[in-house]
Amino acid sequence: EAGVVQSPRYKIIEKKQPVAFWCNPISGHNTLYWYRQNLGQGPELLIRYENEEAVDDSQLPKDRFSAERLKGVDSTLKIQPAELGDSAVYLCASSYHSRDRDYGYTFGSGTRLTVV
Amino acid sequence: AQSVTQPDIHITVSEGASLELRCNYSYGATPYLFWYVQSPGQGLQLLLKYFSGDTLVQGIKGFEAEFKRSQSSFNLRKPSVHWSDAAEYFCAVGAALTYKYIFGTGTRLKVLA
Numbered sequence: 001e002a003g004v005v006q007s008p009r010y011k012i013i014e015k016k017q018p019v020a021f022w023c024n025p026i027s028g029h030n031t032l033y034w035y036r037q038n039l040g041q042g043p044e045l046l047i048r049y050e051n052e053e054a055v056d057d058s059q060l061p062k063d064r065f066s067a068e069r070l071k072g073v074d075s076t077l078k079i080q081p082a083e084l085g086d087s088a089v090y091l092c093a094s095s096y097h098s099r100d101r102d103y104g105y106t107f108g109s110g111t112r113l114t115v116v
Numbered sequence: 117a118q119s120v121t122q123p124d125i126h127i128t129v130s131e132g133a134s135l136e137l138r139c140n141y142s143y144g145a146t147p148y149l150f151w152y153v154q155s156p157g158q159g160l161q162l163l164l165k166y167f168s169g170d171t172l173v174q175g176i177k178g179f180e181a182e183f184k185r186s187q188s189s190f191n192l193r194k195p196s197v198h199w200s201d202a203a204e205y206f207c208a209v210g211a212a213l214t215y216k217y218i219f220g221t222g223t224r225l226k227v228l229a
Contacts, residue, residue: 031215040221040222042120042206042219042220042222043219044219045216048215048216091159093160095215104162105162106162107159107160108159109158110158110159112157
């Protein structure tokens with residue numbers, strides 16, 4: 001089974017430029033997450049999708065960040081314009097859960113963003 | 117509110133020695149608990165998880181963790197560390213069936229040959 005696939009692995013951009021990250025979750029996983037991991041920190045949730053619906057985006061800085069999950073499968077996370085403080089690793093994860101069972105996440109390898 | 121504390125930022129052990137990484141959580145109800153490992157430049161890999169039942173949980177790569185409700189802890193252990201275990205380890209807590217996890221700040225493990 002293929003894991004969670006993210007691209008690109010690395011991205012260097014100048015501040016004020018836009019950037020987009022792509023995630024392909026594990027087939028059949030109904031929940032998709034975007035996390036941000038700052039250097040020396042644990043991951044922090046940005047947004048969670050149940051199928052194609054964003055059910056928790058309370059931590060997403062909506063003035064510059066946007067996300068979509070078309071057809072409930074692939075997802076993109078966009079930053080426009082990027083700021084120096086956005087430099088971090090952006091992790092995508094997916095999971096399957098039923099009404100009474102949580103199977104835990106599978107993470108992708110992440111996209112390391114450097115804003116200069 | 118949920119929170120996770122990993123008191124040790126760095127730990128250094130010799131190869132072959134035993135290992136215990138500490139994790140304390142704060143949560144009102146029965147939590148879901150996880151340990152993940154992250155090698156440099158990689159995503160997080162699930163080592164083990166606790167949902168309910170037996171409080172001693174076995175995971176991959178020879179790791180185990182014990183849930184102690186009275187101490188609000190979920191410490192990760194390994195009897196004999198291998199050089200390939202050098203990585204960063206994250207504890208996470210989630211509320212049952214919310215599918216949202218809070219991660220600790222991580223413990224970086226260094227293994228001496």
